[in-house]
Amino acid sequence: MRIATEQGRIFREAWIAGVHRHFPGEPKPGYVTPWDDTPEWERQAAAAVYGQVRDFIEISGRMTSRLTRAQKGRFVALCWIAQIYKHIDEPKPSYVADWEELPAWQRETDADIFERIEQER
Numbered sequence: 001m002r003i004a005t006e007q008g009r010i011f012r013e014a015w016i017a018g019v020h021r022h023f024p025g026e027p028k029p030g031y032v033t034p035w036d037d038t039p040e041w042e043r044q045a046a047a048a049v050y051g052q053v054r055d056f057i058e059i060s061g062r063m064t065s066r067l068t069r070a071q072k073g074r075f076v077a078l079c080w081i082a083q084i085y086k087h088i089d090e091p092k093p094s095y096v097a098d099w100e101e102l103p104a105w106q107r108e109t110d111a112d113i114f115e116r117i118e119q120e121r
Contacts (some may be wrong), residue, residue: 007054008047009035014116015046045083048101052079053117064118073111074099080110 012035019031035043053076057064064072077099082097099107 004047004051005043007050008043010120011046011050011113012038012043014113015109017116018112019105021112022108023107024105032109041087044086045080048083049076049079049113050117053114056118058120062118064114069111069115070099070107072114073107075110076110076113077102077107 016034019027023031038046056075062119081096084091088095102110
């Protein structure tokens with residue numbers, strides 16, 4: 001469980017760093033809530049998506065470095081959407097929006113998350 005917690009924390013820290021880097025203006029407080037104040041379902045989701053990305057990198061022979069940033073970000077976004085459906089019965093449409101519907105700052109942040117996880121090994 002400790003490893004999953006640390007992996008979730010890395011995911012969340014990469015998200016917060018990406019929001020600060022890419023969000024136009026002042027982000028909503030919920031976007032940059034520190035790990036210790038993040039709801040439990042969101043912690044679980046962050047750890048799960050970290051694990052999915054890590055596994056994808058490994059089973060791809062670490063050749064994910066050849067993917068485009070958009071491909072990396074799409075993977076993170078899709079994994080996150082599955083977690084939203086797992087944890088929220090009737091999510092807002094914006095929580096489960098397709099890649100093309102996401103704002104540019106969020107697409108860039110998702111790609112940053114993937115690349116952060118790639119650096120872990």
